[in-house]
Ligand code: HEC
């Protein structure tokens with residue numbers, strides 16, 4: 001009995017320790033985050049041209065950052081030399097701890113527009129290849145709702161599975177959007193799905 005109690009106490013202490021360590025990591029990350037929010041927006045909420053970080057999965061983000069640093073791929077690769085892998089995990093833990101949609105309500109302006117600007121508009125706006133071929137202009141809510149020049153509606157409010165827009169993001173063949181680029185992250189797909197299911201409003 002006594003032994004069981006000791007074990008229980010040991011477990012509780014260990015859990016407490018783990019939680020405290022997470023909290024310390026979040027705090028350390030917060031102290032370093034100013035450099036990141038310069039581009040990723042206030043509280044990591046994202047801007048019209050740079051992806052949001054707030055509320056994303058910490059492990060996924062850490063892995064992404066470590067890879068950016070190692071491969072020196074893209075804009076991010078060249079920015080991370082001064083951070084240790086532990087620093088990167090701290091930053092990821094910090095941004096993951098911030099809530100992206102406190103109310104649980106997805107917003108076109110806050111959540112969807114940055115994705116369109118960042119991942120789609122290079123092709124789906126004036127003279128882009130995607131707009132040229134499909135007629136789809138993703139520079140605005142109205143453009144998205146107007147659909148393709150074949151007259152196809154892309155959004156069925158309330159049903160992500162019934163919306164070509166969502167289907168194109170999750171296809172398994174070469175036509176998956178963004179065309180020829182890595183797919184949207186799980187977090188981005190989640191917020192797109194939530195936004196459509198909540199009625200695809202211009203909010
Ligand atoms: C100079 C502007 C700039 C700064 C500063 C910056 N980033 Fe970025 N970040 C970008 C851009 C642009 C992209 C997207 C393009 C790319 O893949 O390089 C990006 C991509 C990312 C991604 C991948 C997002 C995704 O969904 O794929 C993560 C994670 C990230 N940044 C985290 C950070 C962290 C953490 C910091 C602070 C150490 C930081 N960034 C600082 C501009 C910046």
Ligand code: HEC
Pocket residue numbers: 115116119120121122123124129130131133134136148152154164165168169177178179180181
């Ligand atoms: C590198 C360029 C490129 C990027 C980036 C891109 N697209 Fe496309 N998109 C295309 C091209 C090209 C077509 C036309 C494909 C065809 O019909 O052959 C297309 C077609 C589409 C269509 C129409 C499908 C149909 O039924 O006709 C949708 C919807 C779409 N894209 C959504 C997106 C979304 C959402 C993003 C961003 C997440 C995106 N695209 C990013 C190039 C791009």
